Amino acid sequence: MGIDPNSPVPIYQQIGDYIRSAVAAGVYRPGEMIPSLRAMALDLTVNPNTVQRAYEELEREGLIEARKGLGMFVTRNGTTSAQTKSEQAVYSAFGQGIRAGHAANMPAMHIRATFGKAWKDVNTERSGK
């Protein structure tokens, strides 16, 4: 896993997104410890303050909790919380697509049709694999 420093998405957000998707996918289960601040910072080659900011936000969301002296652990309802967030991210992505369509002066019916086509193609591709 690597973060993209050139992306306009702030690095702390990228870290947060990664942890959320990892928890949603079951890479880290409730009760398990996520990498320490220092380990994460060294692994991703980013300032530990940035990792701290990401962790603080995840803690605020209720995805992870601090256990004194040990580190950060996924909360009991962490997985559901992460999945909700993932849904929100997907919602945003769809929203962006729709906005792009409007910005390109596509009529509403076209935008909907394009969505339908993408839906069909992606699902075919996935079942083919």
Next chain:
Amino acid sequence: MTVNTPFDFAIETAGLTKRFGDKAAVDDLTLQIPPGCVFGFIGPNGAGKSTTIKMLMGVLRRTSGQARLLGFDVANRAEKVKQRIGYVPELHFIYRWMRVSDVVGFCGSLYETWNDKLCKELLALFELDERKKVKHLSKGMVAKLALLIAVAHEPELLILDEPTSGLDPLIREEFLDGVLRTICERQKTVMFSSHTLSDVQRLADRVGIIHEGRLLVDCAADELLTGTKRIRIVLRDGCSPSEPPDGTIWQRFQHREWQLTVRGYSPASVEFLQNKYPVESVEVTDLGLEDVFKDYIKGQRALV
């Protein structure tokens, strides 16, 4: 034994200026970097980054202004302060006839706080062959050796001048790793100048942008990136923009499309534009550090 007098800022300059003849390489530079901060100093070639750092290190005489490191005036070149500072220059001139073991022994004897254990760890981490002479080391190896010398005595302040220029991506990663280990220690201040903006975006808490000797920006990295946005406006026919909103650092108008980069962006900036001009559509995008940097410089050049 070092006497630690309290200081507010790890690095402090006031009106620092360096003139070469008529030209000001560094013009009235004022910086205040608090302890524990990682400061990324960026600017185009010849902007004055190296000149500033050389003045801070006391190897270039300043024309006017003040500069202090850890509270001490740099002109005094006090040995006490140098013990607490690590420096990695852009070009390395380590004694070429020395072996790596000689270099490490030489520098180790000069620093009171030299940590032998850390030194051995870094030698292993950087895969430096102790028996090799410096003249037989590759560019990347020399850079890593220079970093080792700078951090093995556990300095309070680490200054790096374009440390990764000319290094391949793998070595650059190793190098940044070495720097990060220092950052992970509490209260270590780091100042580094770099062209590799991705490095700055990864490591810096604060960013300073310098152009033709003048400091354009000096603020928290997060604030710079979240507060600067690109606005793309499509204007109706027959209209041309005259007055951009406050905080515009760069703009370009081409064929009904007006692009501007605004610092200190807020929705009010868009409202201002919608009220003033006949706007077809508006799009606001976030920017990475490279874009912000380029827009600042392009904007400055357009002013000339």
Next chain:
Amino acid sequence: MRTLIWKDFRINVIVLGYGFVCLIGLTIAFAAVKIYFDVRFNETVWPWPDTLVMNGSFGLAFQLLTVVMLGGCAVAAERADRSAEFLAYLPPSRWTIIASKAIVTIGAGLFIWSVDLAIAYGIAPLTGTVSEDLIIFRGSMIPVLTTTAILLFGAAWCASTFAPSHAIATGVGIAAPIALLCVLMGIDYIFEPRAFDLGSWYRLLSVVLGIAAFVAGTIYYVRRVEP
């Protein structure tokens, strides 16, 4: 300080090598020539005392080059390969850096000089009586060589503190006694002062100017900002 001295010793190792090779080489050469003549002509052409005096005196002449190179390389050698810039941001102060250089160059210079002096003044009489001519020869050559060495070293050292390379600094060092000689000869020729003993003036001024140049160069170096 010890590591600085080691470093300065290593930087000057070639010059010191030249000095020692001359020292030993000339001794061997003079002894070999003496023995050859003895064997060839089947009589003592050069007695040992005289050979040793010549050895010591000519040895010093060769060591003039060692001395001027020691002075010229002192600071400027590190400036030529820019290792001075590396040293500049390490902790040692300017005083410490220059003190180490002074210890190594002056120390080595004095050592080599004393060996040749010992040969000419100390060991020679132990092997027998030195002949009259050689005593006069020794008395006129050695003081001139010694004072010239002081001027050579001082001038080269001073130049070394600001010259961009050791070659230039050494060149300035070599030029100094020549310039002094020309000036004194010029004064003698143009003004024709009474009782003007060129030799004495030369010896006095070489020492004074040599030491003054050394001190001036040292102070300049300590105050200078650029490495």
